[in-house]
Amino acid sequence: MFEQVKLSYANDGLEPYVDTATVETHYGKHHATYTKNFNDAVEKAGLAGKTVEEILGNLDGVADEGLRKALKNNGGGYYNHNLYFSTLSPEPGAPSAKFLQAVEEAFGSLEALTEKLSGLAKGQFGSGWAFLSVTPEGRLVASASANQDNPISEGTGNVPILALDVWEHAYYLKYRNRRPDYIDAFFKVLDWAAVSALYEKAVA
Numbered sequence: 700m701f702e703q704v705k706l707s708y709a710n711d712g713l714e715p716y717v718d719t720a721t722v723e724t725h726y727g728k729h730h731a732t733y734t735k736n737f738n739d740a741v742e743k744a745g746l747a748g749k750t751v752e753e754i755l756g757n758l759d760g761v762a763d764e765g766l767r768k769a770l771k772n773n774g775g776g777y778y779n780h781n782l783y784f785s786t787l788s789p790e791p792g793a794p795s796a797k798f799l800q801a802v803e804e805a806f807g808s809l810e811a812l813t814e815k816l817s818g819l820a821k822g823q824f825g826s827g828w829a830f831l832s833v834t835p836e837g838r839l840v841a842s843a844s845a846n847q848d849n850p851i852s853e854g855t856g857n858v859p860i861l862a863l864d865v866w867e868h869a870y871y872l873k874y875r876n877r878r879p880d881y882i883d884a885f886f887k888v889l890d891w892a893a894v895s896a897l898y899e900k901a902v903a
Contacts (some may be wrong), residue, residue: 701741701751703734704781712789716884722724723835726784729868733776733847740769755852774848779828782862785893787883787885799897805839812841813886816863819843820882826866831894832857833901861889861898 703739706726711719741747744766746754755774761767794802794809806812812831819841820829827845834840835856842850842857851859863885870881 700846701734701738701777703730703777704785706784708787708789713787713888716887717787721868721870721872724779725864725868725883730776730780730784733773733780736769737773737777740766740773744762744770746770752851756854758852771852772847775852778851779847779849779859779862779864782859783864786861786890787888788890788893789888791888791890794891795895795899798891798895801837801839801898801902806841807859809891811838812839815841816861817879817882817886820863820865821879823865828865829863830859831861832859833898837902839898856903860901861894 710722733867744761747781751774754770758767760770761770802812806815816829823843827843827893829843830850832840850859874881
């Protein structure tokens, strides 16, 4: 049984950057629904005991097209939101030296990485995500995915360590159509320490 990541902060803990109503709706309703629907699809597909990464990375093995779509969309929604909420914090930590070195090698600086991810998120047409991922060789790469896709379901072999949600439900209650304002606010509560820990786990 897959479970939502437990928030390390109260629903109002990310104010004023992410408002209480958005956390209540985004986490309490949207993410909860993806999680429930993913569990239902996993049971129907007979995939209990598999990790979400194993399921999303082997969708071609699911013969039923409707079930494969349900696993992709809801499994992606479950995975992406777990990553998103787990790397936000009212008191964001600093990046580790090891992670910062990898950032500088790939992007030049943390500021350049932030600009790259912001550009991908702002330029995403419709619903989707911007990701920072670790390649099988241990390099950092930035990318964008539509809907609830991610580098795992896309078959890249990369491991996401940062997910920036640009579905309207992530920001519309507070920011309306001002997606760039929300993206700028996201980086005010992004916990680089948490991202660093995921990076170091991925390259261990």
